[in-house]
Amino acid sequence: MLDYDFSKGHIGINLYSALISKELSEEEKAKLIAEAVEEVAKKFPNLEKLSTKDDIELNKLQLQKEIKDVELKLTKEIKDVELKITELDTKLTKEIKELDIKLTKEIKDLDIKLTKEIEGAKSTFIKWSFGFWVSQMLALMGIGFMVFRVINQ
Numbered sequence: 001m002l003d004y005d006f007s008k009g010h011i012g013i014n015l016y017s018a019l020i021s022k023e024l025s026e027e028e029k030a031k032l033i034a035e036a037v038e039e040v041a042k043k044f045p046n047l048e049k050l051s052t053k054d055d056i057e058l059n060k061l062q063l064q065k066e067i068k069d070v071e072l073k074l075t076k077e078i079k080d081v082e083l084k085i086t087e088l089d090t091k092l093t094k095e096i097k098e099l100d101i102k103l104t105k106e107i108k109d110l111d112i113k114l115t116k117e118i119e120g121a122k123s124t125f126i127k128w129s130f131g132f133w134v135s136q137m138l139a140l141m142g143i144g145f146m147v148f149r150v151i152n153q
Helices: 011-019 026-043 053-152
Strands: none
Touching (some): 011 026
């Protein structure tokens, strides 16, 4: 085994320096590369978990598809809610019109009833007024007759 220490300095520079050395055979160079790879694996234990550009692109495409699916679901949900709102609006409009018709009829009925009661009260008032005026006139005539009688005596 070669005695080359990759733990000190930059692994890439150390490996390059060792490989350009003309003293090493091809087999020794291959061993050096293997040792450098092992040292890199020791220094960076999570290296296998890193994503490649292809992995990132694949994830990007999957995310875009998921976003489109969510957008489609949301669009459908929004349309459903808008439809329910329209149905409720139609129902409320119909109920308001029915209430308006009912209230208008009740108001007309009350107006007719009140008019009849007012007319009845008018005639009663006129009767009582006539009776009061007649009695007042008779009382004034009586007083006037008494005064005339006292003056003529």
